Amino acid sequence: PKPQTPNPKPQTPNPEKRRCSRERIRELTPTHFKINRHQNNKMIMGSDPEENITRPFKTEEPATVLSSSEATNTLNEDVIETFRRDFLSIVQKINFYYSPSAPDARRLEAEVREYELWGPFAFALVFAVTLVLRNNSNAESIFSTMIMFFVFGAIVFTVNARLLQTNLSYLQGVSIIGYSIFPFNIASVASVLFFFIPKFVMTMLITVSTLWAVKIGFRIVNSLAQSDKVWLVLMPLVLFDLTMAWFVYFSI
Numbered sequence: 001p002k003p004q005t006p007n008p009k010p011q012t013p014n015p016e017k018r019r020c021s022r023e024r025i026r027e028l029t030p031t032h033f034k035i036n037r038h039q040n041n042k043m044i045m046g047s048d049p050e051e052n053i054t055r056p057f058k059t060e061e062p063a064t065v066l067s068s069s070e071a072t073n074t075l076n077e078d079v080i081e082t083f084r085r086d087f088l089s090i091v092q093k094i095n096f097y098y099s100p101s102a103p104d105a106r107r108l109e110a111e112v113r114e115y116e117l118w119g120p121f122a123f124a125l126v127f128a129v130t131l132v133l134r135n136n137s138n139a140e141s142i143f144s145t146m147i148m149f150f151v152f153g154a155i156v157f158t159v160n161a162r163l164l165q166t167n168l169s170y171l172q173g174v175s176i177i178g179y180s181i182f183p184f185n186i187a188s189v190a191s192v193l194f195f196f197i198p199k200f201v202m203t204m205l206i207t208v209s210t211l212w213a214v215k216i217g218f219r220i221v222n223s224l225a226q227s228d229k230v231w232l233v234l235m236p237l238v239l240f241d242l243t244m245a246w247f248v249y250f251s252i
Helices: 015-027 079-097 105-113 118-134 139-163 170-180 182-193 199-222 227-251
Strands: 041-045 052-056
Touching (some): 079 170, 118 139, 118 170
Antiparallel strands (some): 041 052
């Protein structure tokens, strides 16, 4: 038979060591735990009461965070600098939306979310002014009709997109509508500057502008709407583009 090994005796705690530890804790005063601001040191208690160590640490200054009003405040900015920045922003949007190669869907969606309204305002204003220059007899009615049509078209497009479960705000809809009429700005300005161009050439230019605008609208809507609802969301934008083409055609 195997010899039986005696059970190890349980270790009895050393009362002398425990007493020394308690006395050591009593001797610690609150000043041991205060932060030495001049030396940047702090007393840190370890698991063993006798192993109290001092570790240096760095105090960091709180970061200065600007509020949204301070970050976007342009009251002290030069007027020329403001116009230059807004103009460059419009040019960047045009280059992004109308680039020959289709951008990434996620990047395009992020660009639509960060809408910009100076471009749509400028395009709508230029389009209305060019139609007024072509028809001086009814200047006031044409100008007001075009502005109201632009606002109403943005409302219809946004409401239709929301009903089809597309996350789109009204201002984002205004931005999409505004940048979709950029090809018609080219056609309307060309009809004013080059009034001697034959009508069939202008008709071809208007047709190309309409197809171009529909293509860009499809690219933008495709990044926002569900795959089976893209054309339903796009339908008001297509009708808007066809109406804009009709305005340009009957103004020449």
